[in-house]
Amino acid sequence: MEKKGFEPKIIAFLCNWCSYGGADLAGVSRLQYPPNVRIVRVMCSGRVDPTFVFKALSDGADGVMVAG
Amino acid sequence: MSKLKLASYWGSACGGCDVAILDIHEKIVDLANAADIVFWPIAVDFKYSDLEAYEDGYIDVCLFHGAVRNSENEHIAKLLRQKSKVMVAFGACAITGGIPGLANFKKKEDIFARAYFDTPSTQNKGKVLPTTVLQMPEGEIDIPEFYKDVKCLADVIDVEFYMPGCPPTSEQIWNVVLAIVTGQLPPVGSFVGCEDRALCNTCGRTKTDKKVKKFYRPHEILVDPDSCLLEQGLVCMGPVTRAGCGNQCTGANTPCSGCYGPLSGVVDVGAKFIGALASVVDTDSPEEADKIISDVLDPAGTFYRYALPGSLLRRAK
Ligand code: SF4
């Protein structure tokens, strides 16, 4: 793949109470951010099983972010 | 009614599964009374040509152990599939790649370089590597192609049953043989000769709070014979491993290395075990957690010891 024009797919597992709230607030505040991040809401970042990260990467994600 | 026809074959395997079958001892005579063994390279003198001559579906049950490392393994797996009504992936190698599957941490070129050039006992000035076809004065010789990675049996053929273990215990083998002979096999796709719960469930050790400050290797501590090994800081794969072995290792003060394979629903045993380990590490500081976890020697090789090809990691890229 050419470096130029590379659009990474980033899967973000966000905690309902903080980081997801933040993402929500970003939306409500009409803050612009690139659409590369695909958010999966979890009820707590402690719910994130390492399997989710492996699965996301093996299914084609370029990066995984866990926040919470 | 004609006698049941059984076959057993090894792909890329150590032979331990065959020995485990032979370890049913005198019951082998009962087995011979109940079933005709029509193909079993380690014990009975049949040739590939005999197998080729059988009608399709002639064999009632084939116990296939070993992974698929080369083209011969795959060819015979396909041939046996064609000749067998029921195919059992027998042992860790056939199910998830097993110990031979650890080779997937390296690429084929690395393995060849190590085996044919680098080992101290090798002299190979001409840098000769095996080729699949070789012309000799007497004619052409062909040897199987070494694949770029180790595959599981179900990657190359359809499999009806899975019998875990490295090797499966002789008691469980006999239970499964009885189920086969009496026609009491479970639904297709089932795991047989094991239980559908974690090894910790069948482990007699006392379990309390799992709070680990330091991980050890078994020789580094005096192991308490009664309490949970993981709580003592030994890397025991019990929480993610299928029960059924009779807790052979934990019963002998040795942590489980996971040979009965991942529990149902676990897509990646290593990832699952990372989760299990993370939950027992007793600290709130990320630095200390790093330090505690860094005592686990060869995490990838330990967590995927029997299951690399059958995991999401699968192989080095
Ligand atoms: S972790 Fe190991 S020693 Fe502890 S209960 Fe589970 S199987 Fe037994």
Ligand code: SF4
């Ligand atoms: S305790 Fe673990 S490694 Fe030992 S035989 Fe049982 S499943 Fe295999």
